[in-house]
Amino acid sequence: MVGTRPIGEKKGTKRNLLVDGRGVPLSLVVCGANRHDVTQLEAVLDAVVLDHPQDGTAQHLCADAAYDSVNAHATITAHGYIPHVRPRNVEAEEKKTIPGYKARRWVVEACHSWINRFRKLLVRFEKTDASYLALIHLACAIICWRKIGVVYG
Secondary structure (H helix, E strand, C coil), X not given: CCXXXXXXXXXXXXXXEXXXXXXXXXXXXXXXXXXXXXXXXXXXXXCCCCCCCXXXXXXEEEECHHHCCHHHHHHHHHCCEEEEECCHHHHHHHHHHXXXXXXXXXXXXXXXXXXXXXXXXXXXXXXXXXXXXXXXXHHHXXXXXXXXXXXXX
């Protein structure tokens, strides 16, 4: 059959983000939608635009169950982070039972939502990866500018 894909094959692109506690993007990697998230972990951690603080404060990295493997934990630890990998249902249950509980991992979804508010990026029409990546970097820069304005201005 012409034009068929294997079962499970996805068309499109996926954005892998690393954000801080307020949802400000720190790292961005774009890959094919058929790639698993954990395969991009090394690239995302290498693409961080800021250095770790030199005062010795511990850097924590919260992730979902897709990163619950020995190799992922080793990669996270090798980059100087303390891994916190928990399944989604555990955090959802704690959110129901503990008043005021805030799941720290879900700030990534908020950042994806902010990127999707840029209507040009909601559906990808760019043919080249470089132009699409440039537009996403511009959107992330605008998000950072807006967040910094709230903190400092």
